[in-house]
Amino acid sequence: MSVAIPDLPRGPFGRLRWALADGWTVTLRGLTHWSREPGTVIGGLLFPVMMVLMFGYFFGGAMEVPGGGNYREFLIPGMFVMTMVFGMGETVTAVSADKNRGVTSRFRSMPMAPSAVLVGRCVTDMLNSVLALAVLFAVGLAVGWEAHGSVADTVFAVGLLLLLRFALTWMGIYFGLLMKGPEGITLVQTLEFPVGFLTSAFVAPSTMPGWLGTIAEWNPLSSTVAASRELFGNPGWGGDSWIAQHATLMAVVWPAVIFAVFFPLSVRRFRTLTG
Template identity: 60%
Template structure:
């Protein structure tokens, strides 16, 4: 089904920017209202990473030798912060696919609203959700004995890198949700989230893997963010002599920017082609 957007009056660039932000905020409030009507789903999404931390800490913590010594949670938490950013990908994919399959996205596109508002509103809502989820994870880590040792500025920089990764993954989630066409089609994609997360240095040193598999894990964008946040928080990490291991900090910025450069235009193009 094709949709026709009504003709809109000409606006100045500043006026168009304000119009886009106003419409985007409307979409954001719409998504937040949906979460308020289904608090159980949102709370489970926030609690799930905490459950994973408790499981790994309780079941495997005593069997894993922390590099450089120290407590297991000191090593685990920065990696789990990174995994939490990845878990948010499923929320984005499901919400976008649901709206697209029910025709909600087409109805938005037929309204006299800025074309970017639907995507921007989705991004804003999911980023707010991710900020709350990351705050809960940090609080859980503090209760379990995790601490940062790099000072407030370094800790804020680490949080910034985590949210930068989440913002990049948002665009991947939007594209996958638009392509999937419905929540049922996402099952096979969601299964891949776990292998992507585990095929990194979050839990295991890539040096212990077969050479080809370790190379993939080392170049996983999650590995760069996990290593960089461990360094900024002053927590123990795997280290390594490879180029990617030695340059985790700049790569924690380069990878999200590269992912955004790839998935943002693809998402926008796919959104514009919906219903055509």
């Protein structure tokens, strides 16, 4: 029995259409998993909601915002960023599972665009992030948060959040391709917490010991937190350091650097997989 292998497209436009079509096919595969395993998706959406309720109501009464203001309005932009960070663990888990089960190798043996597997994974995770942001926006409004900035500023803030998630997605793809067992995945997911908490998401770095506050200020996540607070018109912690005064700029630069590092690493790792 012989199997007919379709001719590969020729020319840049033909290859682009081929890559987009195959990438969308892989994306649909990921979306199909959502419908078959809704518990995983729902759990991922509920976790940041519980974090908002816990910090906003359990600890919020003891929190003071530098310069005054409502702590929940201070908190919600930080939770938006934390949601983008926690999504990276889902990326690592999904990519590693496909690799270790041989699904990735099967895709690589098929006459499909080489970029489709990685691009499809990225698109699926970005759609998941949009859904997570929508849910958290609704929860934020329910607990008293409000975007006081203009429509343009609000859209720009959402764009910065998704830009961060896009960069972290490629970091997650690389680590997912790198991990060989559940121990590595657990390590990556565990590191999300100290990296995420050592930011300005929950408290102002000025309240930390000097050296720790400096690390928190220069954490790439803090730039997105500060920029989104400013664009949403929510209370911020201020800060007179260079990194604090240029938060919006660095909220673009940091994700660009992360993407520039981990995108080529992901492509290289994917090309050199042996099974």
